[in-house]
Amino acid sequence: MKEKRLAHILAILLMVMWGISYLSIKVVVNEVEPTLCAFYRFLIASIILYVLLKVKYPKEKVLKEDKLKMALGGLLGVAVYFFFENYSVAFTSAANVSILISSIPVFTLISQRIVFKEKLTLFKFIGALLSVIGIVIVVASKDKVNFFSSGTLGDLMALGAALTWVLYNIVTSKFKGNYKSITITAYQAIWGTIFLSPSLIWGKPAMPSPLAIANILYLAVFCSFIAYVIYIYCLKALGATVITTYINLQPIVSLIAAALILKEHITIWQIIGSIIIISGVFLVNLDEKFDREKFKESI
16 A cells, blocks of 8 residues: 555656656757667666666566566667657747647556456546646636647647657556566666667767756766656556556646746636646546445445
8 A cells, every 4th residue: 555655646747857858858958869869868867767776686687588578668668759759849939749648548458458457447538638628728727729730740749759658558558567667767868878779870979068968968867867766666556557547647837847947828728727637637536546346334
C-alpha cells in the first residue's frame, strides 16, 4: 500500500518535470536540429546513469534473453519517440502535439486488452475518456486546433510519438529478470543514444547558446535521468494504464509554467479542462481501491 502511494506521488512529480520539458524542447530545437537535440540529451543522461549503476549496483547483470528487449526499449522509448516528439514540437503547434500525445491512455487501454488481456473496468475506461476530453478543452482554449494546417506533418509525428510510447510500454512491462529501475533506464538510454548517433552526420553540430545548453542539461538530468528511473518504478508499481493516464496532467503543468514564465492569461475553459483531467485521473486510481464485493456487502 505504501509502495503504491509513493508511486502515485512520484508519478505526479514526473508529470511536472515532463510538463515543463515542452518549454525546454521548444527553446533547444530553435537552435539545434531536433534529432541532434535528443542525442545530446540522452548522451549526457546515459553517461550519468551508467556511472551511477556501476557504482551503486556493480553486480547487476542483464540476462541474455532480456538484452534484445533493452535494445528495443531504447529504440522505441528513446530514439523513435523523441525523433517524433522533437520534430512535432518544431513543426506544429503545442496544442496539436498535446492533443495527440493525450491519446496515449486510450491506445494503452486497447493494447493492454489485446496483448495482456487486461480487464477494462468501467472506472478505467471512463477515467481515460474524461482525461482525453479534458485535455482537448485545455489545449483548444489556448491555441486554434487545425489538423489540416501546414503543420500536418508535425501532427502525424505527434501521433507517431503517442503510438510509439504505447509500444514502448508493452516492451518494458515484462522482463525475464528482476532488475532495478536504474538498470533498465541506463541500458535503454545507452541504446537510444546509439540509435540517435547518426544525427551527428546530418544534424550539423554547432555550439548552442548558454540558454540552449542549460535547457539540454535540464532535459538530460531531470527529464531523462531522474524521470526515466521514476517512470520505470511507477510502471512496475501502478501498471501501464494508470501511469499513462497521469500523462494527461502534463498540459496542466505546461499551462501553469507558461502563465508564470511567459505571463500568459489562463482562461476559465482551461481551468474547467484541468478539473476534468484530474477527475479522470482520480477515477482510474479509484479503480485500484474499489472492491465490488465489499461494496455489494455494504448495500
